[in-house]
Amino acid sequence: MAIGRIIFGLKNDDSNGRVTDPPLRNRYGQVCDLPTTNHPMKIIMHIDFNSFFASVEQQANPFLRGKPIAVAGKGRNNMDGKPQDVSALRYERSIVTTASREAKKLGIKTAMSTIEAKQMIPNLEIIPGDPRKYAEITKRFLAILRRYADSVEQFSADEAFADVTCAAQDYFGAVMLAQLIRDDVAKECGAYCTASIGIGPNKLIAKLAGESVKPSGLTVVRPEEVEAFVLTRELQDICGIGPRTAAHLKELGIESTAKLRETPRSTLVHHFKSYGHFLYNASRGLGPDEVQYERVPEKSIGHSYTFPYDLETDIELQTNLLALCDKVAWRLRKGNFVGSVVSVYVRYHGFSGNGAHRKISVPISDGLELYKNAWTILQEIRDVHAPVRLLGVSLSSLVRMHAPSSLFRKDQKTAETIQALDTLQTRYGAGIWQRASTLKTVMLERIGGWHYDHELSESRSKIAS
Amino acid sequence: MHEILNDPIDVVVQFLQNRVRPTHVRWGQRVYDLKQVNLVHGAREGRKQIFYFSVSDSANFMKLRLDTETLEWRLVELYSD
Numbered sequence: 001m002a003i004g005r006i007i008f009g010l011k012n013d014d015s016n017g018r019v020t021d022p023p024l025r026n027r028y029g030q031v032c033d034l035p036t037t038n039h040p041m042k043i044i045m046h047i048d049f050n051s052f053f054a055s056v057e058q059q060a061n062p063f064l065r066g067k068p069i070a071v072a073g074k075g076r077n078n079m080d081g082k083p084q085d086v087s088a089l090r091y092e093r094s095i096v097t098t099a100s101r102e103a104k105k106l107g108i109k110t111a112m113s114t115i116e117a118k119q120m121i122p123n124l125e126i127i128p129g130d131p132r133k134y135a136e137i138t139k140r141f142l143a144i145l146r147r148y149a150d151s152v153e154q155f156s157a158d159e160a161f162a163d164v165t166c167a168a169q170d171y172f173g174a175v176m177l178a179q180l181i182r183d184d185v186a187k188e189c190g191a192y193c194t195a196s197i198g199i200g201p202n203k204l205i206a207k208l209a210g211e212s213v214k215p216s217g218l219t220v221v222r223p224e225e226v227e228a229f230v231l232t233r234e235l236q237d238i239c240g241i242g243p244r245t246a247a248h249l250k251e252l253g254i255e256s257t258a259k260l261r262e263t264p265r266s267t268l269v270h271h272f273k274s275y276g277h278f279l280y281n282a283s284r285g286l287g288p289d290e291v292q293y294e295r296v297p298e299k300s301i302g303h304s305y306t307f308p309y310d311l312e313t314d315i316e317l318q319t320n321l322l323a324l325c326d327k328v329a330w331r332l333r334k335g336n337f338v339g340s341v342v343s344v345y346v347r348y349h350g351f352s353g354n355g356a357h358r359k360i361s362v363p364i365s366d367g368l369e370l371y372k373n374a375w376t377i378l379q380e381i382r383d384v385h386a387p388v389r390l391l392g393v394s395l396s397s398l399v400r401m402h403a404p405s406s407l408f409r410k411d412q413k414t415a416e417t418i419q420a421l422d423t424l425q426t427r428y429g430a431g432i433w434q435r436a437s438t439l440k441t442v443m444l445e446r447i448g449g450w451h452y453d454h455e456l457s458e459s460r461s462k463i464a465s
Numbered sequence: 466m467h468e469i470l471n472d473p474i475d476v477v478v479q480f481l482q483n484r485v486r487p488t489h490v491r492w493g494q495r496v497y498d499l500k501q502v503n504l505v506h507g508a509r510e511g512r513k514q515i516f517y518f519s520v521s522d523s524a525n526f527m528k529l530r531l532d533t534e535t536l537e538w539r540l541v542e543l544y545s546d
Binding site for chain 1 (some may be wrong): 510535
């Protein structure tokens, strides 16, 4: 039986000859008469993998199943072809990105340093992350969701929202879809990859419901149950209330969702500005129900990296900054972007840091040009007496175009060389060439992969500076 | 023992319903009789398509790398219980 949204043909002609979208059909093949946008009562599903990276590792390697394992933030590096004993790899500057269910039971938490985790559980197995494996599972997971839902919004590598208003028609249908999604995840991603599913009238409630029962929970909160359900949750369970907001609320004497609900909107707006409206609504279970399936265009592209040891000399900083700039520049050129605002962030041994950004006159996409600008900024902001733990560089104010060509022959030759090197990278993959000056830099692959690495936001730079 | 390697190997495979299933691996002088294919995932290196097979026998987990351009197999990860 065909389940989910079925679309017949690409476009339909109405009686006036106008081209219209094909009708949406529900899981029984009936034309869905519910408008998918602005519907007064939507059915939103939140699907979140349990211990994602660790579960994928346990799916791939059955000898890890049932054991406390942690996937480390820094990945494996077997490019040089020499055998490496994983247990002997350095994890000093890495964190636990995901702990297995068994490790979580023993107290290991996400974002804990690997050294701390190892001290807590000496037999904890630390597995270097494998971003390609996780990316493939994410791709399969999203394909399954798109098969069943009206629209899908990826929230992170292992989390997504799905609007199933039309496909499910009612909450019973939504539960049925959830079970089918779960079966398909087990078949296509592996039986060890399980997910918690929450179903509710908006994204806030769906996520709150999904996270209320873990692992492998399926929690339904109907519209009439929303107000009571929210009161059973802690403040920090609500997506959008982090430790800092919770601490601020505590200072105001608000330590529970019930207390938050009693607080007048004006008080919250007075203390939290526009964020007060979100807090007021969240305490009542009100949240957005628009599942956005369009990809948000990139605002900036950047990389940051925590080094295995602190960098102290100019030459170390220069070579590592240049290596980072080349990675950023390659991503820019791959996406046909040029950027004109360079941001640099530096973090020192004691975890203090600062950053700054600067607008440049000519948009760039060349690693060396980016490096020259970034190095100038770094020299201005850097505390020369403090060893550097982390460097970050990003380019924003992006425009989709090729870098403007220069009038000078020397610059034209550089542009031609970059073009030739890009052809090589497209053909043989990133890492096929490296500047001689960066040969001594070793950057292990990150858990999210270099293509998915986090970006330095402008706001972060401003806060830091 | 969990090792990251990059050793050339010989692999015997079955072709079943458009799928490739490794059944035996010869690494050095030893032949491993594979019991399970736990996960298969692909990756691109430039335009080259690579497939990784996470397989296991009764005592070892192996990650095999198949380069579809050269049809070369390599053992890239080994975990022995």
